Each structure stands twice: as structure tokens, then as C-alpha cells.
Amino acid sequence: MSSPLLPRLARLAAVTAALALAAASVRAQTAPATPAAPAATAAENKAITLAAFEVSSDRDVGYTASSALAGGRIDSLLKETPSAISVLTAEFLADIAATTFGSAAEWAPNSIPVGDTATMGEYNVNIRGVGNSFPSRNYFRWYVSSDNYNTERLEFARGPNSILFGDGNPGGINTTFTKQALFVSRRSVQLRTESFGGYRASFDYNLPAGSRFAVRVNALTDRLKGWRDYDEPTRDSVHLAATFRVAKDSQLRAEYEQGKYRRFSFAQTFADQSSNWNRTTVYNGTTAPATAGTGVGRLNAGVADDYLVFDPNQAALGILNWRGFFQTTGTGLRILPDGRPQVARFPSIPNREFSLQPPDAHIDTTYHSWTFYAEHRFPAGIIAQLAFNHQDQSRLGKLRVWDQHRIDVNTVLPTGAPNPNFGKAFADVQPQLTLQENTLSDWRLSLAHKAQLRWVRQSFSLSAGVRHDEYSPVTWTAGRVNGTNVNSQAATNVIRIRQYWDAPRNPRIFDSLVSNGSDVRFIETNTSDEDQRLQYNQLASASAFFNGKLSVLLGYRYDIHDRKQQRRVAARPDGSSVLGATAGPGTLDLSHVKVGTSSAGLVWFPVPWLGAYANYSESFNAPGSGASKLDGSTIPPASNDGIDVGLKLEFFGGKLAGTLGYYKMKQIDRARTGDGMADINEIWNDLGRPQDTILAYRDLETYQGDGLELDVTANLTRSWRLMLNYSLPKTQQADIGPGLRAYVAQHLATWQAGAANPALPNAARIATNLGDINRIISGYTEGRTLNNTVEKIGNIYTTYSFREGRLKGLAVGGGANYRGRQVVGNRANQPFNYLYAKAYTLVSAHSSYDLRLGKFRTRLQLNVSNLLDEQDVVYTTFTSNAAAGGDVPNAFRYQTPRKYSLSATLNF
Template sequence: MTLKSPARRPQWWIVSPCLAVIAQLSLVAQSASVSSETDNSAVVELSEFVVTSDDDVGYAATSSLAGSRLKTDLKDIAAPISVFTKEFLDDIGATSVNAALEYALNTVTEYDVTGNGIVSNNYQTRMRGITGAGRSRNYMSTNLNIDFYNTERLDFSRGPNSVLFGIGSPAGIINSSTKFARLGGNLTTVQMRVGSYSDHRASIDINRSLTDSLAIRANLLWQDSEGYRDFEFQQKKGAALAGTWRPFEKTTIRIEGEVMDIEENRARPWTPFDGVIGWETAGRPGVNTATTWGGTASGTGSAITSGIVFMEDGLWAGQFVNQTGAQNFRWSNGATPNIPGLNTPPNVLDYSVVPRTSNIFGAGARSSSDSRAGGIYLEQKINEDLSFELAYATEYEERPVVAPMNFGSFRLRYDVNAYLPVFDAHGVQTGMQQNPNFGSPVMITNGGFGNNSHAWSSNYREELRATAAYHLDFRAMLDRESLLARVLGHHRLAALITEVGSERTAKNSRYVNIHETRANPNYFNNVNAIRWGNYYDPFAANPTDRGLHDPFGALESVGVQPLAHQPGRFVQASLENSNWTWSRNETLTTMFAMQNYFWEDRVVGLFGWRTDDQDLFDSTPNIEANTGAYRGFTRNGKLRDLTGDTFTRGVVVHVVPNLLSLYYNRANNFQDNGVAEVIGPIGNLTSIGNRSGEGEDMGVKLRFFDGKLSASLGWYETADTNQGSSIDGNFFTWSEGIWDALGTPVDLGGRDTRNLKSEGYEFELTANPTRQITLTFNAKDADTTVDNLFPWAQRYLDDNRAQWSANAGTPVATTTLPAGSTIGSSLAALDQLMAVITAPEGSAPFADRQRTANFFGRYAFDDDAVLPGFAVGFGLQYRGESLIAYRSQTDGAAVYSPDHLMANAMISYSRKLDYNRRLKLQLNIDNLFDLQDPQPVAGGEPTAAQLQTYQDLGLLYHGVVYTVQLPVPRRYSLTATLSF
């Protein structure tokens, strides 16, 4: 299968004239400079398109490309932009973008309450209370999780910014600048790091200037780290190569490429959910007897009701056992029914039952990333006023993810089978045997992606960009001191055309029985599903035995075996694809931006206009007729197109130059919600529509002591309209249960929408007041509100209410509702669910924090001070109260988690070993005060019938039951850096 689509290739006719013009102009530039062939380094032309860390001082950056696509002083940019310099990133000890976000203004890594995003996504970032902030690499979009071994700095643009992106989330975008080769110097940096939880990391950075006009740079990375939680690990191998060539005085070619391989097990940052309260409340009853299989008991449930179980140990070790009807493996249940508004039971926080480090999904829950990225940049400067850049970048990533169980199954459960059947070599039951594992913790999989345990995806992206920059200076044309010259000023103009093609191939798979004697020919019928499991001890001396084992080799090596409890049938386990999709987006962008400088640069205006024309293509899966297996796909023609104009308008007024400035900025954007359908039968083909955003900023900028201290205080409003949103899975389960009861089964799916608006204040300060001190501080106080919640789900209920109400007494069978449920009670449960999930209407969304603040400062001792060569740093991260629930059963009041403060520290020692070698040792301490209190992240108010149970167990917080996130305890890292 060829990854690249023949549907539409990059339009080289757009670029070919640019190449020809640049080639001709470079010859003109060459002939205009007699000395250029003999001494290319005699004049170093400053680039309009490049910002390097050389321009930064301490934690303070002076310029950015994020404002106008051209190198611009931050003081002249009206858009809300922040920069993390290389020196700051080094001091906080961060090694990736996700780690550095903890210090970013109004920006957080989003930990959804399911943990699915933690496992599946390279990143998920919330800026200004809005999800889906994008990432770029050298101002080319990226899906990669960037590591800092090859990173110079980070630029944050909060809110819509049509100069950088038209199609995207209104949250904003984070750009990482890679390390390019530098002319005119040789440098080698070797770095090694060891830290808590077996953290080992090494990197090397080598820059060599081969001639005055040619340089190369290589960066290598190796990392092998375990984590705080069981089974957690991350292994990285990375390599990057960059080159810079200046063949002529005004011509520069830069090239860079990077490969990265990552293997990891990402643990959810919480202990398992409770799956035993119901069973223990019922007195820990046993199921089955010495003569019968198929019993039930209060507080117990079926691990699976239909399919095949393969146990690695216990009485069924190494056998495939058919599960049918009441004869199945049973385990303990938590309290039922579910708590309104809470997808799961509360976490087990008794560390004598499961340790704080527990990760029961075990060794089999893992993911990897194999990525390649790179680009080439040709820059031609015609004269002092006119320059061009032609750039091409590409990126490819393969990402397999294994999730044996879904987030709701991350539960502590016990084997409640007092007796289990035993079978002979032919699968015939020979009797019942007392279960030696009765009451032991047990795991049996159900698939983390629906019923699928494996997900694989590949993402390919290529971007071709041509940019022209021109400086129109009326001061040079007129008498510089004349009134007319001051009025007309000077102007920096940028025009850009970009073509982007991105493709995604994705498939999901699961283990099924493919033997010819299987009960149903369709591989994905429930009777053919293979679920594997094992017993475990969360306190086991052997770490492997603390959770679900990695069964995949065993499943594929056992070969053909009889199916126990169904003699005559056999099992042949195979990992088969149950879904296989391909999609492609092609986007043609034209952009024009101008910065207008008037009245001796006292007034700086910004105008950006952008047109994006996007074509979307999809595919039809090739499904095997008898088995239902997906055997590839067929690319379709264009599904639909999307066109839009977006604008940025801003102004900075330097009321008192280099002291006091006022700014205003307004921008918008839009985004396609993909092929997402509205809530309803799968395949209803009704799109949820496009997402759009609006942003407005105004405020004041301050600069003191010749720029050694800079600060900004601003008000902002960012609106996100028609954001795609997932709904509680019980909505589908209960609705499907009603249709099943009516004898008209329906497979439901789709997404819903909501609107968000964030309004508030942001403050940022960066200072280098003395040679010894550098610091940064930021804070936000903002209100985020959500409205128009889940309109499609409500419409679906309203459309079907009459039919369902007319059959209110019909029994409904679903394990997520109490026994004896009817269509009427199920409809009431759906109405209650809607009341809970729409409770934030007009108020703050769940997990929103009104106030946050971050600080980090460093003091470096002078060479003649008491501690020459030493530096100390200290950081604080304040997180205000977070909304976790509304008391929907009683007074409707909002319930917030408590605020908390996280502290970090750094101490370093730097010493010059000889004339060109320097050694630096740095100790970083994260979570200095060892905050370990569970942090509530989601909650729900129990019904009156449930209340007493949770009161007795001490699991209430301000009247709600809650789930938590557990901070990683204090950890240390020691880094040694040798530079020469």
C-alpha cells in the first residue's frame, strides 16, 4: 500500500517561478559583490526569517517570528506571545515540550478524566481554557512530541493568530525551533543525566564550521527511564543532522533532519477505581457450588457474557474457555448503579489494598513512536529591503498503541468464583473444583479502543512554503526628519503561499478465533472474541506480577487448541483488523501581513489576512465478505472542501518609548471537525459542522532599565464555537438497550458539540535586573464558561421520547443499569444523565481553574563571591481551585478541588577546566515539598440510596464522590554537561 495519495501532489507550478526568480536574483547578488567569492563571511546578513537563541538574554527573549512571520521585536507585537529561552529550559530541567508547559502562562497539559488521551496522544494542551492547542516545528505544523535535545526555544501564541494559522484550534499554537548549524564556530556539548526512578539520559551536540560558508551540526540522544508507577518506562533514541551553507554573500541554505524512536508504557496517574464495594457490602459471597456452574450473587458481575477467556494462570491456565449465558467467569462489582455524572467509581485510596504506585494494566499496555522529520530552507536576500525564503518540510510517524482494557475497566476486582469447572484435553467439562484463587485480584481484558486492544496509525505531512519580505521605508525616500517622512514611516510587508498535504492511515485490531470450527463466521461476533487475563498481586516482589501480563506472544504461540466448554470446536488466536481508514487533507494557503511603523516607531500596526482552501478526502474499507475482517481500503474522491478567510488586526502604541506601551489585537480562525457525525445511528452522515474561534486582546507593556525588566498586563476574550465533544458512553449503552428491548437494535455513535468562552487577565514579567539575577513570573485570572452543551444528544432524546414513553413498561437488560430496569426507568436515567452533563451550562466547564501562577528565578554567584561558579534556582507553580462537579441531586452547587502549590529547586556549579573546556553540574528537585495529596479531578453527587454507603466509607468530598490524580512524589535529577 502506497502511503502517498496520487489524488493531488504539491503544486510545483506555484514554486517553480519562485525558484527561477531566486536563482536569477542570487546571480545578480553574486555579481554585485566582487568579494563574495573570496570571502563569504565578510558580511553577515541578518535574516528576516530566523530567530536564534543568540538573541536571547537569560530568560528574556527579544524577538519572535510569531507576530508577523518576520523577525520582530516582542515589544512591537500586539499578539499575545511568550517565549521560553534555551537558558530557561535548561534551568528548569525540562526535556520535552510537555514537561515545560508546567511553567507556561495560561497553558496546561490536559489530563482528561478517562486517561485515554494520556495513553493515545503525543500531546493534549489547553490554552486559555480551550482544548486542542496546536504544535509547530520551525513554524511548520507537527504532530510529534518534541524533545529538547534538538530544541533551541519555544514560542507560545495564545488565542487565534491568522498570521500563523487559519485552520486550527482557537486555543493557540506552540512552536519549537530546532538547532541549526552555525557558521563561524566549533562547539561540542556532552550531557549526561541520572535521576529518580532509574532515569538515565545522554546527549551530544556537535557543531563544526567546515569553512567560512559551510557548517554542520549533529545531535544524538539516548534515554532509558523508568517511572514512579509500576510498569512505567520510556526509552528514546534520537538523531538530528543539520547543515548551513552560504554559497554567496546574500544566499543561505539551511537543511535539517531528525529521526526519533520511542518505546514507552504511559501509566494513568491514579490508582485503580473501586470494583469491590458492592461485593464487600454484600458480605463477600462466593459464586458456584461443587456441583453447579452458573450461579449469581449480590455484588458480583460477569467478566464477559459471551466470548472466549484465556487465563495465563489459575484453574484455567493455558486453556481457551467458552463463556455463554450464566456460565461465565464472575468477579466483584463496585457500588451500583453508577453515580450520576461520574463515569467510574472512585479510586481506591487505601494504600494497604493497592499501593500508590499501582498500575494494574501492566506490561501489555504500551505504545511506541517511530518518526522522521526534516526540512530545507533557501533564503535569498536581494538587498537591504527585499528577501525571499523557499522552504520545504516533511514529517512521518508510525504509532502503534496497545490498550488491553478501557479506562472504565481500570478497577480493582476480585475473583468471586468459589468453584470453577475443569476440563479435559478435549474441552469436555469433568467436574467442579474449589477455586484456590477465590478473593484474589484478577484482570480479564475487554479492549481499550471499543472492543479492540490494538491501534496503529501513520501520519504523513509535507509542506511547501514560499515567503517574500519587503521593507518599504519612506524615511529613506524622503528627508528623514521631515514631517511627511515621520507620518508615512516605514513598513514591513510579508507575502506567503503554502501548500500542505497530510495523510493519516489508521487501523484497529483485536484477538479473535479464526479457526474454521468457530461458532460464527464473522470474526468480530462476540462469540469469537478472545479475552485474556491473569491473577496478580499489587504488592508482589516480582514487579511483573503486579498487574496484567503481556500475553501477546503466548496467544500467538499456543497454536490450535480445543475450545473448553464447547467440545468439537477449536481456537486459533489471530490479531485481526476490525477497522482500517485513510484520509487526506490538502490545504492551499495565501497570506499577507504587514507591520506599519509610524511617528518614529511610536505606533506599530499589524494587519494579517489569510485564505485557506482545504480539500478533504476519505476512503472506503475493503471488508472480507464472510469474516468481516478489514483488508485495506479504497481511496475515494474528494469528500468536501473547506474555504475561509481569517484576519489579524493589531496595534502597539509606545506612549513612552522603551517604558510604557499600549496594545490591542483581534483575530479569528476556523477548523473542520473532520468526518464527525451527530449523535445517532452510526453512518447517519450528518456532520456536526465547522469549529470557529474569535480572540481579542488589549493591555499594557512595560519596560524598565533598558529592557532588563519587561512586563505585560492584558485583558483577553477568546471564544470557541461548535467545538466537537464526546459524550458519556452510558448515553449510547442505555439508548441501545432501549432499542434492543423494542426488538429494533441500533448501533449508536457520533459526537456532540459545545461552545466555550474564556475572558480574563494575564500578567507576565521577565527580568535580568543584575548580572546575577534572572527570573520570570506569570499569572492568569480568568473565567471560562460553556454553553449550548450536547444539543444533538438532547435532540435525539426528544425525537424518540414519544415512542419510548409509549413502551415505558418494557424490560431493559443492560449491566450498567439496575436489575429490573424498564424503558421508562432507562429514559429517566438518560434524562438524569443529561441533567448532570449539562449542569455547567452558562458556567465554568469541568477541570477549569480560574487562577494559576508560575515563577522561576535564578541567582548566579560572581567569580569573586563566596561561592564562585554556583547558581541556585527556585520555582513555584500555583494551581487554583478546579471545578469537579455540580451537586445535581440536591442544591446544584458547584464543587471545587482545593488549590495547591508545587515547588521546584535547582542548584548548579560551573567551572572552566581550561581555556576552552567547561564543566557544569546541575541538580534539579521537582516537587520540592513532596506534595502527595490526591487531587480531585471529577466528581458526582450520589443518589439518596447511595449516600450512606459512601459516607460510611469516608469517600465524600463536599457531598460528592470523586476520582483523583496523584502527583509524583519528590524526585531528583543530576545533569553533567561538558562543553568544549
């Protein structure tokens, strides 16, 4: 529930003051203590590894990382890497108090997290404005939202770099690196609370057993609350890592993680379905009111259809049949925080925390993952690693969203009793459950050879792997199964749960249906099965000449991708799914593709502080599950290519490092939902040729992008660290809908003849359908900027730590996320006259204090996000509505309000 801000801040201030007084007391009574470092010392941080295939973070200093797995998954210096890679180090993640991957990704160059409003796929990030790629963890594909409790650092590789991740979108990929078992004792506990309420506790326990075996345990319980009403997410996870040094040249490592987290789905906005009502027309249960010009209409669309509703706040009545009763209508526009003064009687939202969602409208994710590594160094200097990763994830979501504002204009209930909710706003939703399950197994064999010759430092790597990925989504929808119509999903059998805007929320609304004579069940209404197998081989060479002044990277990868899938192609009499494929029920869609991709790049430092780089890279993107093309053929893999060129800067012995670069990329044969199916099928039926009707299909399109990127990190002094990035992305769409355009060209003469044939009773409708199809194709505008493209993206953060004097142990820092205007649409019939969401800036700050509390090295830290409490909404769509003023903003999202986070980290 909403609570006043001041009491929450008062409680937080009291806790902060108490801790500050305690810290001051300890400081006054004890000798100055050595500050507790936010990250481990180099010796502690260094994972004992024989392989060249694991990134080493022991050389990371402050916000600056020195290496990445960019050279064909070989640990390589970033200054010698021609591809665009940015790293968020452990120290930076600690300073911004990141908890989730999404909260950290806000600070990555040219990246926009999209998971904060996603129903599923909460781990997605849009890189360079051209869409999302699946993330990876330790370079294994990863379908889970990572948490910082077991994260060592985050890496963002931009561009279509196949020798890093193989299949993916051209924007790039993000990778989480997990904490490994170290050969040094290390223990820490962190406690955290926030101004929205709740708590979070985690611990990190690393224990070496002699010089050959080490184990590390990280665990988390998170009950931090969100800012909306009824937003109480949870997470419980544990991660185990072990290292066993078998012999001098052999090592085994293993990881295991299991966890469960809960997210809540919310209506970002609410739709007006009440402003048309004249405020006088009502229904008394006997005399039907006039509907013309009154703003009321029947609840049931079909005169003979039942309208079944369950109100959890009148549960004793069970499911009531509101057939023949009435509801209000409206503009369908989204309700803005400031309303719409141009529209009479337009409704308003109580407050921005308001939610109609019941407390059990959540998504539960359960996951398990285990990974094994066997590493060995051969006498010839070849290092080998055999790795295996297995994951399984299950997401169960209660996903329907109550997002309408209608008014109950019925003075009586269907029982004849007075209606206690007459005149109140409500929303009706048909409840639905969705289950998504993934099982993924990934084998990888890697060989590397590093040699230092007189004139060249040379690395070769050879990798081969097999990834098997199974995906099964199922949706169940509530319906009546004992009605006269056997189809549980027929309009007369739909079951709805009603939420009145002013009513309390039932904590278990999905489980509280009372039948009252109706046999209500959740019937499977949509499902599919997908099985993918990816085999790959890749070879990479990284050469550094003239003491690293010239670096050359070459790579080639060959992939074989097999997919078989089934999806809902028909319905049984009860509404449940019949599985099949393009050829009909019981069939399979099969695809088998072979793809070769390459990369080539170089870095040249003519002087120690300035270098130039150039890189060409390719990748491919296997199509997701779904329909085939309009001609029945399978969707091909999308092919990606791109170039990166620019300058590398390195001053003061690497204390200030960065890149300034230009990129250009393209994705060809990107899958998109096919258009015009309803019009095409209506034409064929009107021509008396129902055998020529089409199924749902997918079409293709091309995405293009280019832009400038600046990425700088610095440790300006021993006490001062800085990160800065700024991007100017541009995108375009091209070659849209070739399948539909070819199909229309093939049949256009036949359709035009039908439209001109006076003997056909529906000739006029054929002409209308043809007009609809032509409008669809004319809307395929070449060169239009992609929606959601942000004109400018900038991030800056800096921290200063006092290391002597009276302020010793204190650190202060701050920064900002800047987002320029975002394309969210265009004016009607003017594809290049764009409509924008306005720019905004979010400011963040933190202060920490390191001290000793007895035997504990302790850090107290206060973080403030959205420091200036930016409250302007971010519009995500526009629509045309004459009454509201023409092209007007419609859907939007709120900024997360100002939030205070207080944490205490104890190291012992």
C-alpha cells in the same frame, strides 16, 4: 519494581558528594575559571540567515526574549507585538533541566499540559482552558513530543491568531524552535541520572567548514525511569542541521531528524469490583452459588457464552474456558489511596507505585522529519524563502488497561484442579493493538520586505502554502476465530488476559497467548482513513511609527480546506470493519470549505516604560475525523475570534519586561460527540420504522472564555534572572447540541403519539426513551463552566549566579507551580453547584557549579522537582453514590513524587 527511597537517595548523595569533592579539589589547585555559560554567547548563538522569517535568539538574555515571529511570521520585537506571546528561553530550559516539551510547558502562562496521562497525543497542551491545538515546530505542524536535546527555545502564542498558525483552537498554539547550524565551533556532552533510576546522554556537535558551510549534529539516548512499577520509557533520536551560504545573498539550510521513543500506558486508578462480596459465598465447580445479596455473579454474561481466559503465570494450561464460573461485584467506585471507610469491605491499593500493567503494555512512536529552506535576497530588498517539510510518524500501542479489583471466588480451575489463586484479586482484559500513522508534507513560499523610512519602519510579508496530511488509525482486537460463532468479537469468542494483583508480570504478555485448541488472532475491528489538503495565502503588514512608539499589525489569511474520509460503518461476519461514510459502505465523506480570517492590533508606548496594546484576531479549526451531523451534512469548520487588550511594561532598558492583559474569545461550531442515538433508534424500532434509525453522529457546541494574564521576565542584575506569570481563566459552554434539539423538535409529535398509543406493545418504553432524551437536552446548560477549568494558574522561577569571590561559579535557583481549584463536575441536577479538585503548589529548585576540568568547561547541576514531596492526589471526576456519602471524588491522578536529577555538561 518499587524500591525504597532511602537507598536510592543514598546512592545519589554519594555520587553528588564525590563530584562536589572533585570540583573543590580542582578549584583549589587551579586558578578560577570563567563559568561555563548555560547558553552560547551571542556570536555563537546567531544563526546566519538572510530571511526575515526565522526567529533570532541571539538577543535573548537570561529568561528574557526580545523577538518572535508574531508579525505575520516576520521576526518582530516582542515589545512591538500586540498579540499575547511568551517565550521560554534556552537559559531557562537549562536551569529547570527540562527534558521534554511537557516538562517545560508546565511553566508557560495559562497552560496546562495534558499529555502526561494521555494514551496518544502526549504533546497536547490546554491553553486558556478551551482545549488543545496541534503543536508546531518551526511553524510546521508537528505530531511528535519534542525533546530538549535539539530545542533552542519554546514559544507560546495565545489567542486565535491565524496569521501565525492558520487552523487551530482559540486558546493558541505552542511552537518548538530547533537548533540550527552555526558558523562557530561548538561541542558539548551532557550526562544525567535521576533518583527514579536510569540515565540520559546527549551531545551537541557544531562544525563550521570555512565561512560558507556548517553542520550540526545533536543526538540523544534516554533511559530515565518513571516512578511507577515497570515504567521504563526510552528514547533514541538524532537531529542533523546544515547551512550552506551559496553566495552573499543566497543560502540553503536543511534539517533531518529520526527517532523512536517508548511510553507506557498506566491505569491512573482502579475500580472496586469486590466490596459487595460477603466473603463466604464461593463456587466449588459443581454447585452454583446464590447470587442475590451475596456479591457474586457469573463471569459469562450469556448463559451459553464461553468465557476464555489466559493466565500468563499458568501459561502451560493455555486458554481456559471459565464458562459457568463466578466473580465478585462491587460499587464500581475508584479505589482512593485512603480507601472509603463508609463502604464496608472496600479494597485498598498496595502503594502508589503499584501497577497491573505488563512490561510490554507500551506505545512505540517512530518518526522521521526533513526540512529544506532556500533563501535569497533580491536587489529591491525583498527577501524570499521557499521551505518544505515532510514528516511521517507511526505509533503502535498495546493499550488495554488492567484497572479492576475483583476476587477469584472459584476454589477449582476449569480443569477440576485446585485453584492456586482462590481468594486473590485479579483483573481481566481483552488485549488490543492500535496503530496510528501520519504522513505530512508542507510547502511554504514566503516573501518579505523591510524598509526604514524617515517616519516609519515598515515590514510586509506574503506567504502561500500547501499542507497535505494523511492519517490512518487501525485497531486489532484478540478473538477466537474457530468457534461456532464466526464473529471473532462475539461475547463467546472474546479472549481475556488475566492479571492477578500479587503475581509477577510476564514481560511479553501480548505475545504469550497459548491457544489450547482455540485459534486466537488479532482481528482488525476499527479503522478509518483521512486525507486533508490545506491551501493558504496570507498577507501581513507590520508598521512602527515614531521610533517604535506606535506599532500597527494588520493581517489577512485565506484558506481552502479539503477533506475526504472513510470510517467503520458496518462489520463483516468475522467482526472486521467495513469502510464507508454517511451514505453507507464504500462511500466517502467529502468536505470543501473556504475560510477568510483577519487580524489587527496596535501597541502604543506614550512613555518608554509603559505601553498599551489591543489586538483582534481570528482563526478556524478544521473538524477531525469522525461522523457527520445528524442531518447527514458534514461538520463545518469551527470559527474562532478573540480580543487581547492590556499594558506592556519595560523598565531599566528592557531588563524587566512584561504584560498585564485581558482576553476574551469564542469558538463557534466546535464538534462534539452526538447524544441519544440508542434512545432514538429504540423509538423508531418500537414504532415499526427501522428505516428511520440513525447512525452515530456528531453535534456542535460553542466555547467561550475570558480572563486576566500577567507575564513578566527580568534580568534584575547581571547575576539575577526571574520569570513570573499568573492567570485567571474563565470558560463557558453555550449553544450545545443544536442538531439533536432540531431533530427532536421535528419528530417530537410523532414520538409522543406513539408513547400515548395503547395499541403499541412498547408504548411505555417509548415514553421512557423520550424521558431520557429530554434529560439529555435539559443537561445542555448554557453558561456552565467547562470541566477541567483551573481558577488560577501561577508560575515563578528565579536564579542567582555568583560571579566573583569564593562562590564564583555557583548558581542557585528555585520556584513553584501553583494551580488553583479545578472544576471537575457538579452536584446532581445542580449544574452551577460545582465540584472542585483542590488547589496545590509544587516547588522546584536547582543548584549548579561551573568549573574547568582540564580542557573542559563543565557544569554540574542538581535539580529537585516537587521539593516538598506533595502527595495529595488531584481528583479529576466526582460521582454520586449514597453508600459512599453522596457526591464523592472518584477518578484521580497522582503527583509525580519528589525527584532528584543530577547532570554534568561538558563543553569543549
